[in-house]
Amino acid sequence: MDMKGTGIGDSSENPDWREAKYSEVFEGTLRLLVLRRARDAEFGIGDAERILGHLYVSDGNDWIGRGELGDIVMSATVAAYEYFVSEWKRESRSAIEEKP
Numbered sequence: 001m002d003m004k005g006t007g008i009g010d011s012s013e014n015p016d017w018r019e020a021k022y023s024e025v026f027e028g029t030l031r032l033l034v035l036r037r038a039r040d041a042e043f044g045i046g047d048a049e050r051i052l053g054h055l056y057v058s059d060g061n062d063w064i065g066r067g068e069l070g071d072i073v074m075s076a077t078v079a080a081y082e083y084f085v086s087e088w089k090r091e092s093r094s095a096i097e098e099k100p
Contacts, residue, residue, distance in 0.1 A: 018072055025076035033084045045088050052081040 036043050055078050066074065 018068070021069065021072050022076045025073050026080045029077050029080035030084060033080065037088070045085065045092070048081060048085050048088065052078070052085060055081060 033048065055074070059074050059078060062071075062074075
């Protein structure tokens with residue numbers, strides 16, 4: 001099957017596909033986390049930190065290789081969770097400091 005012109009499997013036509021995929025996954029993951037925090041009263045920062053811990057383990061378990069795309073997805077997902085947890089902690093500290 002000829003994939004030429006589809007952008008699939010031909011990085012020479014879209015050299016920025018890695019950055020585009022990273023941004024897509026990062027932003028999508030972050031959007032889902034923000035939505036879950038807003039809609040799920042049971043979802044706490046500890047839950048997000050536990051999931052992040054599992055992601056670290058999964059990232060380290062790449063003994064058979066995910067390939068370049070899998071590595072990009074994993075890296076962007078971990079980064080989104082790290083950012084989300086960091087921002088949540090920052091918000092929590094600010095809220096505590098603002099109390100009289």
